[in-house]
């Protein structure tokens with residue numbers, strides 16, 4: 001009996017290792033690179049980001065971040081930052097020129113994922129007209145409404161709004177490459193269709209990039225809701241969801257606007273893998 005069990009264990013072991021090596025050869029390389037997407041204004045009072053006056057007098061600079069996600073031969077750009085015509089807030093180097101430092105051409109970017117419709121996240125999307133635009137359905141509905149609110153600027157996405165490019169409005173979560181490695185997470189509240197993104201890296205582990213579900217550490221820790229968010233209850237529920245996902249998947253949380261989170265990823269041209 002003992003010998004039979006040993007043989008079964010051996011067979012199971014062979015089968016398991018065979019499966020593992022197959023998976024390894026088939027698995028695409030995943031990497032994550034931060035792209036600088038704006039020049040931050042001088043440090044300022046960030047009290048306006050809390051509707052319960054939690055951070056009166058707290059002074060912080062905020063940064064603008066986009067991310068290039070590699071999935072095998074495909075690339076996804078997460079957010080497209082300030083426009084190059086955004087004056088003092090424009091980045092020193094365009095997203096396209098930063099991708100060139102990585103030898104990635106715009107036409108290799110298969111998806112442009114947008115966390116939400118604010119202009120500091122959509123500014124350079126038009127440089128990737130061949131990409132499929134992935135954006136929360138709630139935000140898409142606002143962008144394509146007859147009279148979008150004043151803080152919603154549809155211009156950078158006009159190519160897709162006008163029907164010139166492929167767009168996929170995302171109502172809930174989206175498993176971008178259908179293998180669980182890159183998942184857009186529905187985290188509404190900052191805007192109606194706001195999304196965050198979870199990237200599963202093999203060596204560096206899971207990374208959850210928040211979009212603007214929070215703007216800086218103190219607001220994230222205190223469940224802060226800016227008064228200009230479109231939904232207070234949704235904002236709180238989204239922060240709760242992000243924290244639980246981060247705990248359950250042991251993810252590193254990166255708040256896109258917080259300068260203290262920039263160094264959580266290696267600097268361009270290096271990538272987290």
Ligand SMILES: [Zn+2]
Nearest residue numbers: 118120121212
């Ligand atoms: Zn923002």
